[in-house]
Amino acid sequence: MSAPESSGALSPLTLAPEAQRQLFLEARTANTFTTEPVTDEQVRAIHELVKYAPTSMNQQPLRVVLVRSEEARARLVGHMTGRNQEKTAKAPLVAVLAADLDFHEELPRLVPFMENPQQIFADPGMREASAHFNTALQVGYFILGVRAAGLAAGPMIGFDHAAVSKEFFEDGRHAAVCVVNIGKPGPDAWMGRLPRLEYEEVVRTV
Numbered sequence: 001m002s003a004p005e006s007s008g009a010l011s012p013l014t015l016a017p018e019a020q021r022q023l024f025l026e027a028r029t030a031n032t033f034t035t036e037p038v039t040d041e042q043v044r045a046i047h048e049l050v051k052y053a054p055t056s057m058n059q060q061p062l063r064v065v066l067v068r069s070e071e072a073r074a075r076l077v078g079h080m081t082g083r084n085q086e087k088t089a090k091a092p093l094v095a096v097l098a099a100d101l102d103f104h105e106e107l108p109r110l111v112p113f114m115e116n117p118q119q120i121f122a123d124p125g126m127r128e129a130s131a132h133f134n135t136a137l138q139v140g141y142f143i144l145g146v147r148a149a150g151l152a153a154g155p156m157i158g159f160d161h162a163a164v165s166k167e168f169f170e171d172g173r174h175a176a177v178c179v180v181n182i183g184k185p186g187p188d189a190w191m192g193r194l195p196r197l198e199y200e201e202v203v204r205t206v
Contacts, residue, residue, distance in 0.1 A: 030152035033183035061103035062138035091181035099135035154181035
């Protein structure tokens with residue numbers, strides 16, 4: 001799918017058509033990758049871009065583990081399900097994205113205009129729900145950041161979440177949310193574009 005051709009009228013979108021194609025219209029989940037490595041500099045650039053995307057109360061619960069060593073990769077692959085094992089074994093870089101369930105400890109620094117903001121999340125159940133919600137937002141931003149870097153992302157939730165959390169976050173305060181394969185797309189990387197719901201099915205006015 002490509003961006004609509006201009007009819008001479010101003011588009012309601014101000015994002016350049018090329019960027020629309022790179023981030024949304026032509027980007028897809030990659031199932032295969034080339035062997036070209038993904039550098040720490042690229043990952044840092046992705047973080048520096050997406051860290052400014054909005055969350056509730058500027059919460060920053062997302063934590064990322066870059067799985068680079070063969071030993072760590074083997075441990076992760078063992079917890080993936082089905083075809084995700086092979087994809088994870090072959091990707092140039094794999095990132096485990098998790099929610100810091102004690103994110104509230106950072107809030108005095110992140111919202112310095114509030115007095116004792118961490119007290120809002122003293123209840124563990126409320127805190128965990130907020131951590132998962134805002135981490136999900138940040139996962140979406142992370143995927144767009146990967147695309148902005150000219151790379152493809154293969155996000156997966158098909159894995160043993162409890163086992164991966166224990167394997168890569170030994171302190172018990174983190175919950176693995178998503179595993180993302182990252183790299184340049186390889187041969188036959190894409191499935192066909194799947195259907196999406198139309199505007200009228202999603203949006204209503206009251």
